[in-house]
Amino acid sequence: MSEASKELSQNLPVRAFAMIMRVLIGWHFLYEGLVKAFDDRWSSGPYLMQSKWLFSDLFHGIAGSPALLRAVDLLTIALLLLVGIGLMLGLLTRISCFAGSALLLLFYVANPPFQSFQFGLAEGHYLGVNKTLIEMAALCLLGFFPREALIGLDRLLAFWSESKKAAIAASGTKAAVPIEDNSFSFGFAGLSSRREMLKNLTVVPVLGGFVLAALRRHGWRSYEEENLAGVDSTSQASIKTVSASSLDDLKALAPQGTLGDLKVSRLICGGNLISGFAHARDLIYVSPLLKSYFTDEKVMETLWLCESSGINTAILRTDEDTVRVLGKYWKRGGKIQWLAQTYPKIDDVKGNIDFALDNGAVGAFVQGNIADSFIKDGRLDLVEQAVDHIRSRGVPAGSAAHAISTVQAIEDAGLPTDFYMKTLHHNDYWSARRDNQQDDVITNKDDNYWEMTPEETIRYMESVGKPWIAYKVLAAGAIAPEDGFRFAFQNGADFACVGMFDFQIVDNVNTITGIFSGDWERRRPWMA
Numbered sequence: 001m002s003e004a005s006k007e008l009s010q011n012l013p014v015r016a017f018a019m020i021m022r023v024l025i026g027w028h029f030l031y032e033g034l035v036k037a038f039d040d041r042w043s044s045g046p047y048l049m050q051s052k053w054l055f056s057d058l059f060h061g062i063a064g065s066p067a068l069l070r071a072v073d074l075l076t077i078a079l080l081l082l083v084g085i086g087l088m089l090g091l092l093t094r095i096s097c098f099a100g101s102a103l104l105l106l107f108y109v110a111n112p113p114f115q116s117f118q119f120g121l122a123e124g125h126y127l128g129v130n131k132t133l134i135e136m137a138a139l140c141l142l143g144f145f146p147r148e149a150l151i152g153l154d155r156l157l158a159f160w161s162e163s164k165k166a167a168i169a170a171s172g173t174k175a176a177v178p179i180e181d182n183s184f185s186f187g188f189a190g191l192s193s194r195r196e197m198l199k200n201l202t203v204v205p206v207l208g209g210f211v212l213a214a215l216r217r218h219g220w221r222s223y224e225e226e227n228l229a230g231v232d233s234t235s236q237a238s239i240k241t242v243s244a245s246s247l248d249d250l251k252a253l254a255p256q257g258t259l260g261d262l263k264v265s266r267l268i269c270g271g272n273l274i275s276g277f278a279h280a281r282d283l284i285y286v287s288p289l290l291k292s293y294f295t296d297e298k299v300m301e302t303l304w305l306c307e308s309s310g311i312n313t314a315i316l317r318t319d320e321d322t323v324r325v326l327g328k329y330w331k332r333g334g335k336i337q338w339l340a341q342t343y344p345k346i347d348d349v350k351g352n353i354d355f356a357l358d359n360g361a362v363g364a365f366v367q368g369n370i371a372d373s374f375i376k377d378g379r380l381d382l383v384e385q386a387v388d389h390i391r392s393r394g395v396p397a398g399s400a401a402h403a404i405s406t407v408q409a410i411e412d413a414g415l416p417t418d419f420y421m422k423t424l425h426h427n428d429y430w431s432a433r434r435d436n437q438q439d440d441v442i443t444n445k446d447d448n449y450w451e452m453t454p455e456e457t458i459r460y461m462e463s464v465g466k467p468w469i470a471y472k473v474l475a476a477g478a479i480a481p482e483d484g485f486r487f488a489f490q491n492g493a494d495f496a497c498v499g500m501f502d503f504q505i506v507d508n509v510n511t512i513t514g515i516f517s518g519d520w521e522r523r524r525p526w527m528a
Contacts (some may be wrong), residue, residue: 004138009150010473012219015150015151016151016449017022017051018142018145018150019090019150019151019152020211020387021138021142022087022088022093022097022142022150022152022504023087023088023091024422025082025087025100025135025138025139025142025227026086026087026088026096027084027088028084028087029080029081029084029087029100030080030081030084030085030088031084031450032084032266033077033079033080033081033084035077035082036073036076036077036080037077037081040248042072042073043069043247044063044069044071044076044310045063045247045304045305045393046063046304046305047062047110047335048060048062048069048072048110049063049064049300049301049304049332049334050110050111050300051110051111051332052331052332053109053110053111053112053428055110056110056332056333057333059110060285060332060333063304063308064307064308064333066247066250066308067234067245069308070247070248076103079099079103080103082096082099082151083096083099083100086099087100087150089149089153089157090152090153090154091153091154093143093145093150093152093153094143097139097140097142097143098139098140098141098143100136101136101139101140104132104133104135104136104139105136107132108130108133108136110131112128112130113129113130115252120303125470129134133407135403139421140192143479151519153164158497167295176194189495190485192311195488208301216305219528220495224462225350233426247305247308247309247506249307249506249507249510250308250506250508250509250510251510251513251514252310252509252510252511252513252517253309253509254266254267254308254309254310254311254312254509254512255512255513255516256310256515257467257494257495257526257528258467258528259339259363259396259418259419259467259495259528260363260395260396260418260419261396262313262337262362262363262396263312263527264312264313264337264339264495265310265311265313265494265495266313266489266494266495266496266512266514267311267498267508267509268311268313268314268315268339268469268495268496268497268498269302269303269306269311269313269314269336269481269497269499269505270314270315270471270498270499271314271315271316271317271322271341271499272386273290273294273460273499273500273501273513274294274299274302274314274325274499275317275319275321275322276288276290276291276294277290278290278476279450279476279477280432280476280497281476282316289347293501294330298502299325300325300327300328300332300382301502302500302502303329303334303336304329304334304483305502305505305506306336306500307334307335307336307506309505309509310470310509311336311505311509312335312336312337313336313337313338313339314337314338314339315338315339315340315341315392315421315469315471315497316338316339316340318340318341318343318352318355318356318361318364320351320476322338322517323355323359323360324400324459326338326359327359327360328361330360337362338356338360338361338362338393339361339362339363339364340353340356340357340361340363340364340365341365341367341400342364342365342367342386342390343370344354344366344370344382344385344386345360346382348381348444349382349385349386349389350385350386350389351388353389353393354393355387357390357393357395359393361389362396363394363395363396363397363398363418363516364390364396364397364398365388365397365398365399365400365419365421366383366386366388366394366399366400367400368396368400368401368403368406368421368423368471371383371399371400371401371410372402372403372406375403375405375406375410376403380409380410380415383399383410383415384413384415386399387399387415387416387417388416388488391416391418394411396418396419397416397417397418398417398418398419398420398421398469399415399417399420400420400421400422401420401421401422401473401506402423402425402450402451403452404453404456404457404460406423407420407422407460407461407464408460411464417466418466418467419466419467419468419469419528420461420464420466420467420468420469421468421469421470421471421497422457422461422468422469422470422471423450423451423457423470423471424454424457424458424470424471424472424473424487424488424491424493425450425451425473425474425475425479425484425487426454426456426479426487427451427454429475429478429479430478431475431478432478434476449473450475450476451475458491458492458523458524461492461524462492462523462524464527465527467494467527467528468492468493468494468495468524468527468528469493469495469496469497470488470493470495470496470497471496471497471498473485473487473488473493473496473498474498475498481498481504481507482511482514482515484496485508485511485512485515486515489515489520489522490520490521490522490523491523491524492522492524494524494526494527494528495528496512
């Protein structure tokens with residue numbers, strides 16, 4: 001041992017604080033590993049999907065492959081647990097330090113704190129420095145300490161090794177030498193065996209207390225904690241999430257059909273939730289709640305979960321906010337297709353359509369209320385102009401409708417639509433419109449009714465030889481998915497557009513694939 005190592009190993013304050021720092025970091029690693037191991041909903045996918053620096057394509061590829069992502073998740077949990085135990089016990093300390101540093105380096109590279117150079121942007125992000133980087137530097141420092149200088153099992157093993165060597169050298173034989181009860185020379189510390197053993201074993205009860213506390217906490221977690229509490233780490237590969245189902249629960253990817261030249265998933269992600277709009281009847285707080293919940297990061301996480309579940313298309317509004325968020329998502333490697341809901345005006349039919357198609361939309365249609373109003377006001381020519389302009393841009397063109405009379409008018413006029421969006425749901429639900437409520441489905445004044453005559457819609461759409469995207473199939477959340485999806489597909493819909501929270505996506509896809517794999521009859525031939 002060098003003189004510097006001897007001096008360091010005999011400096012009790014340095015050794016004590018180095019041990020405390022090592023145990024604290026080990027505590028953090030072990031906590032992270034246990035939380036992720038206990039939480040079936042956790043996945044590093046959202047964290048990897050947000051990567052936009054070095055190796056971002058690799059991280060996105062991992063996030064997009066359920067099998068590979070699962071392997072990475074298991075490896076991450078295993079490394080966190082092993083490094084945490086090694087650091088807390090002081091066992092294989094150098095290996096644990098450098099393995100932990102390497103893991104933290106990957107976390108840092110995947111999502112470095114370079115988003116902005118504005119002070120106070122986010123706690124823990126200081127012009128490129130965050131907790132991950134600081135903890136990584138601390139582990140590197142500990143990794144270069146001689147093992148004899150750090151209180152723990154490594155030092156105890158070194159103590160025994162040195163004592164045995166000294167005893168063998170003194171006796172001149174290689175025979176086994178028993179450890180004496182009183183004391184013997186340690187070579188560099190000159191401490192008694194008992195004192196040295198007790199000192200280096202102090203970390204064991206600390207580890208035991210931690211594990212006991214963690215298990216107790218896991219054992220009495222409340223319903224709210226189980227269902228609402230996400231991973232609460234600040235420096236590891238974690239994103240806070242309320243997902244009730246993880247990709248591990250996914251039974252199969254969502255089935256697909258075709259819309260023109262496009263491959264489109266049978267289940268399409270609707271955009272009202274993401275845009276902060278909700279038909280919540282008289283619950284006036286719901287739309288502000290949605291706008292608070294669906295931050296940019298949550299929107300991108302939701303889209304990523306859709307893609308990972310086989311949902312490759314989203315129907316979203318055409319506005320500046322949609323273009324901004326989608327642009328961020330696509331830059332991060334997302335590939336979800338945008339089918340644009342557009343808003344032609346009487347004095348400007350083309351402007352909103354061009355804005356959508358110039359910013360990446362793969363198809364477009366006239367929004368339902370607008371098409372209904374145009375037809376009601378005798379302005380079928382405006383719908384025709386919109387459809388013709390969309391088709392002139394080389395993408396599928398369609399029209400949405402709440403009233404079946406809108407679809408009938410377009411078909412009777414022979415407009416070259418490539419598809420329709422038409423509401424469809426049964427009316428056997430608690431908040432369905434009653435006889436004493438008005439019957440104007442176009443204005444939706446009562447906000448609880450979107451399909452006045454489902455049987456009429458079903459009968460007429462059987463004669464329409466074009467793809468049909470059914471929407472409002474769950475009556476804005478009033479009908480259970482199994483019921484609403486089955487009703488839509490059995491009665492002729494080729495696709496179903498549904499607004500979804502992130503925690504509903506896997507369950508909804510499983511419901512769709514379960515319906516498609518079972519025995520059922522369909523009234524209308526597939527048109528897509």
